[in-house]
Amino acid sequence: MQMQETPQQVMLEPQQPAEYCVIWMHGLGADGYDFIAVAQHMARQMDCSKVRFIFPHATIQPVTMAAGESMRSWYDILSASPRRVVDPAQLLTSVKRIQALIQEQVDSGIDSRHIALVGFSQGGAVAYETASMSQLPLAALAALSTYIPLGHSHDPFNMTAANNQLPIFIGHGNRDGVVPAQLGEEAMKRLSGHGSQPQWHSYPMQHEVCVAEINDLCDFLQHAWQA
Numbered sequence: 567m568q569m570q571e572t573p574q575q576v577m578l579e580p581q582q583p584a585e586y587c588v589i590w591m592h593g594l595g596a597d598g599y600d601f602i603a604v605a606q607h608m609a610r611q612m613d614c615s616k617v618r619f620i621f622p623h624a625t626i627q628p629v630t631m632a633a634g635e636s637m638r639s640w641y642d643i644l645s646a647s648p649r650r651v652v653d654p655a656q657l658l659t660s661v662k663r664i665q666a667l668i669q670e671q672v673d674s675g676i677d678s679r680h681i682a683l684v685g686f687s688q689g690g691a692v693a694y695e696t697a698s699m700s701q702l703p704l705a706a707l708a709a710l711s712t713y714i715p716l717g718h719s720h721d722p723f724n725m726t727a728a729n730n731q732l733p734i735f736i737g738h739g740n741r742d743g744v745v746p747a748q749l750g751e752e753a754m755k756r757l758s759g760h761g762s763q764p765q766w767h768s769y770p771m772q773h774e775v776c777v778a779e780i781n782d783l784c785d786f787l788q789h790a791w792q793a
Contacts, residue, residue, distance in 0.1 A: 584676060665700065694707070703728045735765050737783070
């Protein structure tokens, strides 16, 4: 895969014309480069010859929870205990940005049902929110070490009709001290209560990803794209 870079994002372009796309949102304080090596690992585990990976960079802005320090953030986190309380306007701004990326891929010729959203930690909350608001049917959603925040833009939290059968992968470390696994489990129960059937995957790790999780994610995406 060939890397292409802009001030807004990093993209891994496949060897053949893209027919599938993964849009992957990083966590708080990281950037789009954070999961490049993971995508390259995925390309060794499954056929990515027609898969485009897009890794957008979040905006640099102050984060209340981090004593007002400026860093790459999809939204301000106002409180982290006991639940993540976020700035809903900033969350919605990030959602609209990812929606625009999805539309760009559709306009380029990729079927929206071939587009998967993946997000880690704070980026996972954006992935949840984007999928739940999308009027375009998507291929899949993968939420890694993340949560559904308080202060999201609509309630009750459920999927649009276009994505009420969306395949959802939830992966979490059972030793996560940053985003406790309980928050991931609560997201799963919340989605299940509104008719979704998310897959729960627990791993012996902290706030990170591991090879077993990424390999499971590869299997999940392959199955979603073949459905």
